Amino acid sequence: MNGAAPLLSVQHLKKSFPIKKGVFARQVGAVQAVSDVSFDVARGETLGVVGESGCGKTTTGRTILRLIEPSSGEIRFEGRDVNSMGTSELRALRREMQIIFQDPVSSLNPRMTVGAIIREGLTIHKLAEGAAADSRVRQLLQEVGLRPEYSTRYPHEFSGGQRQRIGIARALSVEPKFIVCDEPVSALDVSVQAQVINLLVDLQRDHNLTYLFIAHDLSVVEHIADRVAVMYLGKIVELATAEDLYREPIMPYTQALLSAVPVADPHARKERIILKGDVPSPANPPSGCVFHPRCHHPAKDEACARIVPPLEEKAPGHFAACIKQTPTTITWEQQRQAGGVHRPERYLPLAAVHA
Amino acid sequence: MTPTPLLSIRDLRTYFYTEAGVARAVDGVSFDIGAGETVGIVGESGCGKSVTALSILRLIQPPGRIESGSRIEFEGRDIVTLGDEAIRDIRGNRISMIFQEPMSALNPVFAVGDQVAEVARVHAGMSKKEAWERAVEMLALTGIPDAEARAKQYPHQLSGGMRQRVLIAMALMMKPALVIADEPTTALDVTIQAQILELLVDLQKKIGTSILMITHDLGVIAETTSRVIVMYAGEIVEQAAVDDLFANPHHPYTEGLMHSMPHIGHDQERLNVIPGTVPAPTEWPSGCRFRERCPYSWDRCEREHPPLYEIGVGHVSRCHLAIEPERRNSPHPPLVVEEGVAAA
Numbered sequence A: 001m002n003g004a005a006p007l008l009s010v011q012h013l014k015k016s017f018p019i020k021k022g023v024f025a026r027q028v029g030a031v032q033a034v035s036d037v038s039f040d041v042a043r044g045e046t047l048g049v050v051g052e053s054g055c056g057k058t059t060t061g062r063t064i065l066r067l068i069e070p071s072s073g074e075i076r077f078e079g080r081d082v083n084s085m086g087t088s089e090l091r092a093l094r095r096e097m098q099i100i101f102q103d104p105v106s107s108l109n110p111r112m113t114v115g116a117i118i119r120e121g122l123t124i125h126k127l128a129e130g131a132a133a134d135s136r137v138r139q140l141l142q143e144v145g146l147r148p149e150y151s152t153r154y155p156h157e158f159s160g161g162q163r164q165r166i167g168i169a170r171a172l173s174v175e176p177k178f179i180v181c182d183e184p185v186s187a188l189d190v191s192v193q194a195q196v197i198n199l200l201v202d203l204q205r206d207h208n209l210t211y212l213f214i215a216h217d218l219s220v221v222e223h224i225a226d227r228v229a230v231m232y233l234g235k236i237v238e239l240a241t242a243e244d245l246y247r248e249p250i251m252p253y254t255q256a257l258l259s260a261v262p263v264a265d266p267h268a269r270k271e272r273i274i275l276k277g278d279v280p281s282p283a284n285p286p287s288g289c290v291f292h293p294r295c296h297h298p299a300k301d302e303a304c305a306r307i308v309p310p311l312e313e314k315a316p317g318h319f320a321a322c323i324k325q326t327p328t329t330i331t332w333e334q335q336r337q338a339g340g341v342h343r344p345e346r347y348l349p350l351a352a353v354h355a
Numbered sequence B: 001m002t003p004t005p006l007l008s009i010r011d012l013r014t015y016f017y018t019e020a021g022v023a024r025a026v027d028g029v030s031f032d033i034g035a036g037e038t039v040g041i042v043g044e045s046g047c048g049k050s051v052t053a054l055s056i057l058r059l060i061q062p063p064g065r066i067e068s069g070s071r072i073e074f075e076g077r078d079i080v081t082l083g084d085e086a087i088r089d090i091r092g093n094r095i096s097m098i099f100q101e102p103m104s105a106l107n108p109v110f111a112v113g114d115q116v117a118e119v120a121r122v123h124a125g126m127s128k129k130e131a132w133e134r135a136v137e138m139l140a141l142t143g144i145p146d147a148e149a150r151a152k153q154y155p156h157q158l159s160g161g162m163r164q165r166v167l168i169a170m171a172l173m174m175k176p177a178l179v180i181a182d183e184p185t186t187a188l189d190v191t192i193q194a195q196i197l198e199l200l201v202d203l204q205k206k207i208g209t210s211i212l213m214i215t216h217d218l219g220v221i222a223e224t225t226s227r228v229i230v231m232y233a234g235e236i237v238e239q240a241a242v243d244d245l246f247a248n249p250h251h252p253y254t255e256g257l258m259h260s261m262p263h264i265g266h267d268q269e270r271l272n273v274i275p276g277t278v279p280a281p282t283e284w285p286s287g288c289r290f291r292e293r294c295p296y297s298w299d300r301c302e303r304e305h306p307p308l309y310e311i312g313v314g315h316v317s318r319c320h321l322a323i324e325p326e327r328r329n330s331p332h333p334p335l336v337v338e339e340g341v342a343a344a
Helices: A057-064 A087-094 A114-124 A130-143 A148-152 A160-172 A190-207 A218-224 A242-247 A252-260 A302-306 A332-337 B049-056 B084-090 B112-124 B128-141 B160-172 B190-207 B218-224 B242-247 B252-260 B299-303 B325-329
Strands: A008-021 A026-041 A046-050 A072-077 A097-100 A178-182 A210-215 A227-232 A235-241 A312-315 A318-320 B007-018 B021-033 B038-042 B064-066 B071-074 B095-098 B178-182 B210-215 B227-232 B235-241 B309-312 B315-317
Touching (some): A026 A235, A046 A057, A046 A218, A057 A178, A057 A210, A097 A160, A130 A148, A130 A160, A190 B252, A227 A252, A252 B190, B007 B049, B021 B049, B049 B210, B112 B128, B112 B160, B210 B218
Parallel strands (some): B038 B210, B095 B178
Antiparallel strands (some): B007 B021, B007 B064, B007 B071, B235 B315, B309 B315
């Protein structure tokens, strides 16, 4: 970060959901959806968050907006402590922080016209009313590439891509600084997906927006994000600029993830790191490094099962959580004491590199 | 092309008679699948790819109907005119299907092993014990660890990837001649998708079945198929060997589809887009159905519905550029500049 205070700063964020059983709903355990996540987002930046189902990326996004209450940790937006805000402060904050959802069908009220949906934020935050609100709605529709006349229609009259544009217009209506984009294009067809991505890029430039862009599609994230955080079982396991992350993924999980993406080029058929088994249950995560049971790093050993790897700087601005990828702050002596038999060494399988 | 293909579809038209009008979901589709071949159908929502698949298994329900004149020849018989008894004998036996959503394709109240075994009891008349043993064998073959124990579990006890393996075991139980895989990995995470695709390719080599792979993902197509069919608005718009299609896409829709996907490792400021949306199946445009979204269209495209032109060996394209190739040098903004409103 270039010295300027970040727009959003998240420190040691944790969120666990209780597992309840029996008639008295006794708590028998907890799912650690997000366990100790820290990151900053600079003004005007897009931070991509990628990972597979259940990795905690959506919970992270919603917790930042306090749509889900965090269990612990600190969330600061422009220096203000989001976690301790009361109802009215939170309402004011939501004017500055918005969210765009994945499913453009269930996130729009089918009984409200498009105009009413977009107007709602203007009314709640007392930004405009009457004729002024009408003209603002028309302007917003135009801005997201829809005709102003559409304001009197209902959501079901629109295609998926258009509904997503309506969701974007609703988010923009309150002139936010920061938008959580939660899988905004995953439900769309390829050709429409490209239109919506371009729209998000244009709006960011025109309004100096900051995005937290959550997605499972690695190629979409590479395209839109400045920096990328990779999540696995509730933790950030790698964090770097998009360029560095895709050129030289360090955490073995990121390597496997990148190698798994099908390439639309029949001549590029390449080696692949096929991960064994499924993602373990977040209710009972593995000890040490949460990825160790599926890891392909040649130096993997008992130390990986015992030592929780810190998210540490492996190269300038490139953070990864792996005690076997050099450099590491976990000394060889510490690893040996934990049962380690292989010295750490940098490993980058060709399969993980997209030429 | 094999002399007698395993499956030969000619002029398949599957229409849905809805209140909004006649939806011509599949509108004159013809293609062949050879024995042991993997053919891909790629296209976006509403292009007719899934309806084509369901038509092959005669799983079209009213108000849908396979129109007369359509022919689906499989192992010497016309599926369109077969009796119910005969078609049941083909389904799950000679042709089987793997669906996108493994949870809804499995019965939640039966153990997965029983569901796999049922296929062999129905189609091969195996005893309960024999069928169970065969089911466990198949489940093990699809890479389910500890298959004997897993077979006794219920669908909700398995992960998405495991459930998809169960469906694959079920589909391959009778060593069918053809497996139709409709978006088999779309609901799965990328690392699990890689496992399942590898498994399918592997099993095909072992069993020698043909696969019809239906997907919206060009990456899946490139990695698993040998021949590709691109569908748009109920029609085939391009067909070619997979290498040929990716190296020399001819139809502007194919080209647009390839360019609108972000590729890892290719930095680009803006994605190329195909403007507009797929028209409604109740009102396909006259002439070329892609015309309004096309950067090359000219008056001929409005007048004449393009035939499938042969533009190379085994490579066909439904675009008049085949006879006026110089038009490709002068692209223009397409007629639609924004997404059109869906039929209200």
